[in-house]
Every structure is written in C-alpha cells, then in structure tokens.
Amino acid sequence: MKIAFYDTRPYDKLWFDPLLKEAGHEPRYIENRLDIHTLEYARGADAICVFVNDKVTKEIVDRLADMKIHLILLRSAGYNNVDMKEAYEKHIRILRVPAYSPAAVAEYAASLLLAVNRKTHKAYARTRDFNFNIDGLTGMDLYGKTAGVIGTGRIGQMMIDILKGFHMNVIAYDVFPNPKLDLQYVPLEELMEKSDIISLHCPLTEETRHIINDQTIGMMKDGVILINTSRGALIDTQALIKGINTHKIGGVGMDVYEEEDSYFFEDWSGKIMDDRDLARIITFPNVLLTSHQAFLTTEALHQIAATTLENIKAYEDDVFTPNEICYQCEEKGDCQRRQNHQKCF
Ligand code: NAD
Numbered sequence: 001m002k003i004a005f006y007d008t009r010p011y012d013k014l015w016f017d018p019l020l021k022e023a024g025h026e027p028r029y030i031e032n033r034l035d036i037h038t039l040e041y042a043r044g045a046d047a048i049c050v051f052v053n054d055k056v057t058k059e060i061v062d063r064l065a066d067m068k069i070h071l072i073l074l075r076s077a078g079y080n081n082v083d084m085k086e087a088y089e090k091h092i093r094i095l096r097v098p099a100y101s102p103a104a105v106a107e108y109a110a111s112l113l114l115a116v117n118r119k120t121h122k123a124y125a126r127t128r129d130f131n132f133n134i135d136g137l138t139g140m141d142l143y144g145k146t147a148g149v150i151g152t153g154r155i156g157q158m159m160i161d162i163l164k165g166f167h168m169n170v171i172a173y174d175v176f177p178n179p180k181l182d183l184q185y186v187p188l189e190e191l192m193e194k195s196d197i198i199s200l201h202c203p204l205t206e207e208t209r210h211i212i213n214d215q216t217i218g219m220m221k222d223g224v225i226l227i228n229t230s231r232g233a234l235i236d237t238q239a240l241i242k243g244i245n246t247h248k249i250g251g252v253g254m255d256v257y258e259e260e261d262s263y264f265f266e267d268w269s270g271k272i273m274d275d276r277d278l279a280r281i282i283t284f285p286n287v288l289l290t291s292h293q294a295f296l297t298t299e300a301l302h303q304i305a306a307t308t309l310e311n312i313k314a315y316e317d318d319v320f321t322p323n324e325i326c327y328q329c330e331e332k333g334d335c336q337r338r339q340n341h342q343k344c345f
Contacts, residue, residue: 112253
C-alpha cells in the first residue's frame with residue numbers, strides 16, 4: 001500500500017521504515033501537519049497515517065473520499081482529532097493504536113508530579129548556572145497524601161499503581177468504574193475537594209472538555225498539584241491561569257495544552273510566540289510544560305509501528321480488528337457489531 005504519513009519526525013521513520021519495507025508497503029513521509037493544503041501530498045496514496053495534532057476535519061474527510069482514500073491510520077490511542085461521523089458516512093475506516101505503552105505515559109505523569117512537587121526543573125536550571133542556593137525549592141512529602149485520578153483505564157491504572165507505591169491514598173473518578181480494581185471511586189466533586197494532587201487520564205470528549213474549569217478549580221484544595229498528560233482541552237486555559245495567579249493551584253505538570261497543535265513538535269525558539277496564554281503559562285515558576293512527549297519511549301515507538309502494521313494487514317485482509325473505531329461504536333458505547341467481532345461496516 002502507498003501510505004502518506006503526516007507530521008513525521010526522524011524517530012517515526014526509524015521505527016516504521018524497516019517494518020513497512022519488509023511488508024512491501026510504500027511510505028511517503030511528510031513533515032507537515034495534515035491540513036487542506038498538505039492533503040495534496042497524499043494524492044495517489046491508499047491511506048493516510050496521522051498523529052495527535054493532525055486534524056482530520058469534515059472537509060478533509062470529504063476530500064479523502066474524493067481522492068479514493070478509504071483508510072485513516074492513527075499513530076495514537078486518542079481520536080478526538082477525527083470527524084468520526086463524517087468518516088463513518090463516507091465509509092472511511094479508522095484504525096488506531098489503542099495501547100502502545102500505558103507505562104510510558106503513566107511513568108511520565110509521575111515524573112512530572114515529582115519534578116513539579118520538588119521543583120527539580122528549577123533546581124536543574126540553578127545548578128547549571130552554578131547557583132547552589134536551595135531557597136524556594138521546598139516541596140511536600142507525597143507519602144500519606146491523597147491523589148485523585150480521573151479516568152481509570154490503561155494509563156490511569158498504571159499511574160494509580162505508581163502512586164500507591166509512594167504510599168499515597170488514591171481516590172478515583174470514572175464514568176465507568178471498574179469493579180475489578182481495588183479502588184475507592186468517589187464523585188467528581190469529592191475528588192476535587194479531597195485531593196492534594198490530581199492527575200487526568202480520561203479521553204477528551206464533549207463530556208470531559210474543560211472538566212477542569214473555574215468551578216472545579218474552586219472546589220480544589222489550596223496548593224493542589226495538577227498533572228495533565230491526556231489532552232489539553234480537558235483544562236480550561238483561562239481558568240488554569242486564574243487558578244495559578246490566585247495561588248489556588250500550587251503546581252502544574254502539563255504535557256498537553258489546549259491550543260498545542262499550532263506549536264508543539266516545532267522549534268519556536270527563534271520566533272515571536274503569538275499565543276499569549278501559552279507564553280504566560282510558561283512564565284509561571286510552578287508550571288512544568290512539555291511538548292506532548294509522554295509517549296516517547298523506544299518501547300512505545302516500536303509498538304506504535306508494529307500495531308499500525310497489524311492494522312494495515314487487517315485492512316488488506318478485510319478482517320475484524322478491535323483497533324477499528326467508528327462513529328457507531330462511539331455513539332453506542334457497547335456496539336453489538338464490535339461485540340460480535342464484526343467489522344464496523
Ligand atoms: P483508556 O480508554 O484505557 O481509559 C480511559 C478511561 O477514561 C476509561 O476508564 C474511561 O471510562 C474513562 N472516561 C471516559 N470518559 C470519562 C469521563 N467523562 N469522566 C471520567 N472518566 C472517563 O485510555 P488510556 O489508554 O488510559 O489513555 C487515556 C488518555 O491518555 C487518552 O485518551 C489520550 O488522550 C491520553 N494519551 C496521552 C499520551 C501522551 O503522549 N501525552 C499518550 C497516550 C494517551
């Protein structure tokens with residue numbers, strides 16, 4: 001198959017190339033993000049392969065159908081960037097990588113928590129400047145504190161295990177509580193009120209968009225630490241800035257940002273930053289912001305490439321794969337076709 005890969009970096013090529021070539025596929029690596037203009041690079045391809053900040057809008061889906069491209073391969077678990085309804089109506093299949101390495105993301109979330117709490121990002125900058133003063137670097141023991149985890153799926157569960165390893169008291173909120181987990185589920189409000197740290201591990205949906213907002217921040221403990229490795233729009237940026245300015249929020253570790261698609265994965269160091277909110281967030285000393293890198297481990301990159309190859313094979317063989325997602329599965333939650341191991345359409 002001819003596959004147009006969007007938003008690619010050298011590490012994508014490194015992991016994908018040997019597998020694709022061995023299977024006889026023809027990759028076309030495109031550094032640009034997918035948009036209505038760069039879509040032209042996919043002309044003649046059989047599929048496009050996209051990442052988290054490639055927006056597969058209604059317009060793009062319509063053009064894909066015109067270009068006779070009927071396969072969207074996601075190199076990610078999340079799929080909030082795809083117009084699922086339009087893809088379903090245009091009979092375009094969507095195959096994703098549901099779990100490439102939950103450990104990669106959970107461990108990264110924990111690393112953000114540790115760094116923000118103990119201010120190691122500040123300490124690193126100081127010692128590199130031969131400043132060995134430790135004033136202002138006081139953190140808190142996590143031992144015995146309460147951690148609130150929102151979303152107890154694959155990554156959330158791993159994060160919970162790590163937090164329990166720190167002897168934290170873990171409480172959780174999920175719309176689908178998992179009875180198999182030895183876990184104290186609480187209503188969202190209670191989680192907000194009781195947690196010393198809050199870590200977000202739910203997907204971005206219409207329900208979860210701005211789940212962290214003025215009202216929920218108002219319920220939180222003073223000095224709460226907020227960790228977001230899921231999706232930027234789970235947090236209302238204006239509410240976040242207000243919460244930090246008023247000292248309600250004591251620290252933030254964020255690997256995602258609401259408007260990240262214009263900036264993340266690009267070198268902006270020589271340019272004028274035109275997103276004032278992003279610039280403001282980065283100036284806060286108690287915020288550690290990284291550029292959507294929680295997934296970036298060799299194990300995860302290998303798994304993303306390997307699962308994508310399996311997805312291509314399932315598509316070519318026209319067989320069911322649990323990695324297929326569609327509007328119906330989304331809408332119905334427990335789609336019968338899926339449960340009977342049938343293809344989406
Ligand atoms: P998952 O599907 O295994 O788990 C998600 C959990 O969230 C499920 O238990 C689900 O019931 C719960 N949930 C759904 N709606 C909810 C709501 N309204 N309120 C509370 N909980 C809700 O997903 P996962 O593999 O654990 O991944 C979680 C998220 O992490 C992904 O959706 C993605 O956005 C993000 N992610 C980020 C990176 C990164 O590099 N930063 C990498 C991979 C995944």
